[in-house]
Amino acid sequence: MANSAYEYVRNFEQNDSLLPATWLVVRIDGQGFTKFTAKHGFTKPNDIRALRLMNRCAKEVMECMTEIVISYGQSDEYSFVFSKDAKAYDRRASKLNTLLVSRFTSAYVFYWSEFFPDTKLQFPPAFDSRVVQYPSDRIMRDYLCWRQVDCHINNMYNTCFWTLVKGGMSNKDAMNRLEVRCQKGSCPRFWPGDIAICATTAAGPFVPSN
Amino acid sequence: MANSAYEYVRNFEQNDSLLPATWLVVRIDGQGFTKFTAKHGFTKPNDIRALRLMNRCAKEVMECMTEIVISYGQSDEYSFVFSKDAKAYDRRASKLNTLLVSRFTSAYVFYWSEFFPDTKLQFPPAFDSRVVQYPSDRIMRDYLCWRQVDCHINNMYNTCFWTLVKGGMSNKDAMNRLEVRCQKGSCPRFWPGDIAICATTAAGPFVPSN
Amino acid sequence: MANSAYEYVRNFEQNDSLLPATWLVVRIDGQGFTKFTAKHGFTKPNDIRALRLMNRCAKEVMECMTEIVISYGQSDEYSFVFSKDAKAYDRRASKLNTLLVSRFTSAYVFYWSEFFPDTKLQFPPAFDSRVVQYPSDRIMRDYLCWRQVDCHINNMYNTCFWTLVKGGMSNKDAMNRLEVRCQKGSCPRFWPGDIAICATTAAGPFVPSN
Amino acid sequence: MANSAYEYVRNFEQNDSLLPATWLVVRIDGQGFTKFTAKHGFTKPNDIRALRLMNRCAKEVMECMTEIVISYGQSDEYSFVFSKDAKAYDRRASKLNTLLVSRFTSAYVFYWSEFFPDTKLQFPPAFDSRVVQYPSDRIMRDYLCWRQVDCHINNMYNTCFWTLVKGGMSNKDAMNRLEVRCQKGSCPRFWPGDIAICATTAAGPFVPSN
Incomplete structure (x- = not known):
């Protein structure tokens, strides 16, 4: 990175490290998927091709981020649980959050034709993502229960x-x-x-x- | 979203709204692109196909997020400047950050074959992303100077x-x-x-x- | 500070540095002063002794924290404006906030008898405090207008x-x-x-x- | 609080709520106490009057903030542990932090003459304060061990x-x-x-x- 009189602008980047020894969950969620699924003729209520594609993307993410211990998805959302002692990217919230959602989305487009061989992808979809900290095993389990009940x-x-x-x-x-x-x-x-x-x-x- | 005894876990999601009346910059950056460019035979020092693909993705992002006033890229990075009074997603850092990087990445894979008609994409690439707040027009300009000098x-x-x-x-x-x-x-x-x-x-x- | 196997607990302290080049306002506010003023027989609507004591405390704070450029108070509250380029305590929010409110409160009890020679202080009062960032001179001025109109x-x-x-x-x-x-x-x-x-x-x- | 065209400045106050179900520790620490103790002739290595005064202030704090379950002090510092399910001030970091340090400081000046009957307080002392989150009972205990070993x-x-x-x-x-x-x-x-x-x-x- 270049050394210059303008480099002071880096000082405006703020530290967003998450707490140590805390479960971290990154949950991604499709943006505008009601329109997306209609445009691409998804079978209702569940399109098995779409679910398999989501699972394939989750697999890709888990291969890249090896501190994920479990992941769980439904519909157009997927949760990734990082172990309490995960150290990746110094636990910086935005690094974990953006790299994960970027990899997931990338895989979604990359593997689309494998799961939808007869349906052309018509526009690039997007997912949002958030990262949440859970202090105890019990609350971590309740998080998964919450998503499962919702599912x-x-x-x-x-x-x-x-x-x-x-x-x-x-x-x-x-x-x-x-x-x-x-x-x-x-x-x-x-x-x-x-x-x-x-x-x-x-x-x-x-x-x-x- | 389902109503259940587990829904209390939502209270662990923390508010990350950015300051009002402040320039917001989201900068995305390719992860592991040294390996990615080697694998895909990018021309050195600059691969015009890759630069045009980056520009195409930036265009896609700017069409989806209409409060972006200018964007600037080089190599495998791109900066997006949101106007000081941008209101999208209540200026929540993680929403802006993840939706933008997800859309950019999605477009990168989606439009790949248009810019690299003779090169098959071999694996799904990823970008990281950060969001930074700049309080004044002068410092906002210096940010762009910084990236330009670096370029x-x-x-x-x-x-x-x-x-x-x-x-x-x-x-x-x-x-x-x-x-x-x-x-x-x-x-x-x-x-x-x-x-x-x-x-x-x-x-x-x-x-x-x- | 001692070196020990327990020192890892320091890693749970999170960085709370505020943005550079931004106006910082610390506003302190009396807690439960309706009861406090009744107990100590404050003159209504304004007790000139109490206002002078508040001013004395603000002076004390400004002598200790020399990057404060203006301060403004009314009733049981006082605002302190740090210059945009203030560097004290690396602009850590909790340091600025707590040292300021602690010094103010300390002065309030210390100088009480000077302004209330005939009224014994009956219990130790407390103030809360917050720190807010303002990106532009205009908004900084509007903050002071806001407090003045309120006053x-x-x-x-x-x-x-x-x-x-x-x-x-x-x-x-x-x-x-x-x-x-x-x-x-x-x-x-x-x-x-x-x-x-x-x-x-x-x-x-x-x-x-x- | 007055309603006015300037009230928009309140939108710059950012939410700083701490995680639920997490131990909260507020640790206060004397500022410049090397000079303070010298000026007031503290007995070395330990001035029993000063330690008793610190304990008296901690008592005052615990009477005001009833969700504190234990507190521990040494020298010019004191740690206050809030129960995991503490709800005071919606767990807002700056509220808890500033009210606690303000009350402690206030008590320090208020009760000074009771513990130092023969030594006039020469200037108002100040304490800084920080709030830290600890996710598990084990780490919470280690925090107290850390302070005890240090002591x-x-x-x-x-x-x-x-x-x-x-x-x-x-x-x-x-x-x-x-x-x-x-x-x-x-x-x-x-x-x-x-x-x-x-x-x-x-x-x-x-x-x-x-």
């Missing part, structure tokens, strides 16, 4: 919704059929009873795979 | 170096030929005199284009 | 309120008399017209002094 | 040093007598053997009290 609820809702729509119901009627009343401080979008019934009418349970 | 010094050095190497000199001898003594507190890698001479022996001045 | 509005309200109360009105009636209807997005506690009238009935304009 | 090493050194000085040795000679060679990566200022011997020649072990 299951969304999956069940979407499975039912698209089953109804494919059965001839309008989008709006399907939404009303699945609507539930909200209770104070707890507003589930779904009831356990409905779930069981709808899941039965669906084409079978969803089995993620790679 | 010119690197370009002149590289032009001379590769001219010598192509003329039959070994890498090591070329490096020694261009080496200069360091002075206290100021260690230029190059002398103005050398530059002029070497530039003359080169195949002509470099003209960036798009 | 005048509060002073006028308080002057009127206590004039009414001293004239025999109950606290509640005085508050109702001065109450105004709130308008959407703008809820002044006072009208210009009321101000003029009440100020006239007061014992004269307030002149801060030291 | 003991300093105390032993000071006890020996002042014993030698009071026995007629010059400051410089005493320092040389206690000097030890540094080893790579580990530079203790003291040897266990020396400690035992010196402690015997001292006026007896130091017993902190309140």
Whole structure:
């Protein structure tokens, strides 16, 4: 890097190192994927090609960043958990965050044609990313539970919704059929009873795979 | 997003909003591009295809993020300047940073074959990214001067170096030929005199284009 | 500081340096001063002894921290403006913030008896403090305008309120008399017209002094 | 607070909330206490009046901030440990930090004459303060070990040093007598053997009290 009278501008870069001995989670999330999936004819509720592509990208990331101990994804999001003693990039938040999301996105475009051999990618997609610190194993586990519960609820809702729509119901009627009343401080979008019934009418349970 | 007993983990996400009324610069930078350029047979010192691809990606980014007022790139890096009153994503550092680098990387892979029609992309490249705040117009200008000076010094050095190497000199001898003594507190890698001479022996001045 | 196997805990201290070339304002504010002023029989609406004590403390702070260029106070708060190029404590937020508020508080108790010779200090008061960065001279000026407008509005309200109360009105009636209807997005506690009238009935304009 | 066209300057205040479910330590430290103790004739190596005053101030702080679970001090420093689930001031770093150091300093001046009845306080002292987050119980314990080891090493050194000085040795000679060679990566200022011997020649072990 050149030495010059202008180099003082580097002093405006601020240190953003994360705490030591703390679980770090980087979660990436597709930007504008409602439009993206429509444009590329994704199967509803789950497009197995898209899920396999996401898994392939996560594999790429994990091969590059070896301090990731587990990763978990659903739909257009993926979480990467760095071990508590990860040292990569001195735990600088922006380095970890941007390199990871950049590698993931790069792999998404790079491997697209392998998983969508008959669908041309029409424009470059993007993901955002955030990094979060979790102090204890218990809270780290709860984070994964949070994403898993979210995944299951969304999956069940979407499975039912698209089953109804494919059965001839309008989008709006399907939404009303699945609507539930909200209770104070707890507003589930779904009831356990409905779930069981709808899941039965669906084409079978969803089995993620790679 | 699902409502559950685990949702408290969201409280660990910290606010990283940047100052209002301040210039924001996002600078992306290729990771491991020495290896990447070697693997893909980039022309030295400057590969015009690669520079045009970088410019294409910057264009893509600027079309998506309309509060960028100017961008400037060299080699495998690019700086994007957001106007002082930019409001995108509430000026959250990680949102701006990750969406920008993700879009840039995505475009890099997406448009690769357009600029390198005869070279297959062999693996997904990645960029890192940082966001910096500059309080005044003067310092903002100095930032751009800093990158410009860096670009010119690197370009002149590289032009001379590769001219010598192509003329039959070994890498090591070329490096020694261009080496200069360091002075206290100021260690230029190059002398103005050398530059002029070497530039003359080169195949002509470099003209960036798009 | 001792060298030991436990010294790694220092790595958890995070860097909180503020931006260079930016105005820094430290504003201190009395905690629970409604109770404190009642306990110590402060004259209403303004206790000239208390204001002089605040000014004395600000002087003490400015003698210790020589990069402060201006300071401005009202009631139980005081703002200290550090010059844009202030270098004290490497511009670390917590150092500047805590040393300043500590010195101010220390002076408050130390000089109390000089300004309140007949009133014994009954318990140790406390102030909180924050540090804010302002990128331009214009915004820096607006900060001071903000505090000044706040000071005048509060002073006028308080002057009127206590004039009414001293004239025999109950606290509640005085508050109702001065109450105004709130308008959407703008809820002044006072009208210009009321101000003029009440100020006239007061014992004269307030002149801060030291 | 007044409503005005200038109120936008509040948007420059940045959120500094600390992580939930993490131990918080606020450590205060006397500024320029070498000069302060000399000016006020503190007994060396330990002035029991000063230590009792520090303890009195810590008590005051703990009565005001009820989420502190333990505090530990030595010399002119004191650490306060907030429970992992402390909620005070929404865990805002600057609020916790400044209110605590302000209260401590206030108490130091307020109670001075109670512990130093024969010594007039000559100028207002100040303390700085920092807040640090510790993710696990183990590291939290190590923090306290770190301060305790530091306390003991300093105390032993000071006890020996002042014993030698009071026995007629010059400051410089005493320092040389206690000097030890540094080893790579580990530079203790003291040897266990020396400690035992010196402690015997001292006026007896130091017993902190309140």
